[in-house]
Amino acid sequence: MHTFTWRGRDFGAWLVTIARNLVADHFASARFRLEVTTGEFLGSNENERTSEDITIESHRNSGLADAINRLPCHMRQVTWLWALGTPTAHIAQQMRISPSTVRVHLYQARQRLAADPILTQIAGPTES
Known part of the structure; x- marks a missing residue:
C-alpha cells in the first residue's frame, strides 16, 4: 500500500x-x-392455467354475472358496457346520460357488488 x-x-x-x-x-x-x-x-408457465384454476375462475365469473344481473337496470347496463370495454364517453352517449353520471353509476355498482354477500362468499377470504 x-x-x-x-x-x-x-x-x-x-x-x-x-x-x-x-x-x-x-x-x-x-x-x-x-x-x-x-x-x-419443471415446465410451469405463469400464463398456463390448470383445470382447477379455470374451474374456479368460471365459478367466480358466473357468480359475478349473477350479481351484476341483480343490480338495478341503470347500474346493470353501465356495468356490462364498461366490462365489455366500452369507453365512458360512449356509454354516456349510448344511454343519453352525462359521463359523470356513468362514473357515479359505476361507483355505486362497485359498492353494491363489494357488499354482495354471495360474491364475498365466492371470492373467499381476502388478504389484508
Whole structure:
C-alpha cells in the first residue's frame, strides 16, 4: 500500500464503476445464460392455467354475472358496457346520460357488488 497516491477522484464513483462492471460481467457470463430456474425447468408457465384454476375462475365469473344481473337496470347496463370495454364517453352517449353520471353509476355498482354477500362468499377470504 505504500505505492498508493491519492489522485483527487471521487471514491464513490470508483465503487459504482466497479459494481456496474461486476453486474455487466455477471449477465454476460455463460453461467448466467445456462442457469434455469425451477419453474422453467419443471415446465410451469405463469400464463398456463390448470383445470382447477379455470374451474374456479368460471365459478367466480358466473357468480359475478349473477350479481351484476341483480343490480338495478341503470347500474346493470353501465356495468356490462364498461366490462365489455366500452369507453365512458360512449356509454354516456349510448344511454343519453352525462359521463359523470356513468362514473357515479359505476361507483355505486362497485359498492353494491363489494357488499354482495354471495360474491364475498365466492371470492373467499381476502388478504389484508
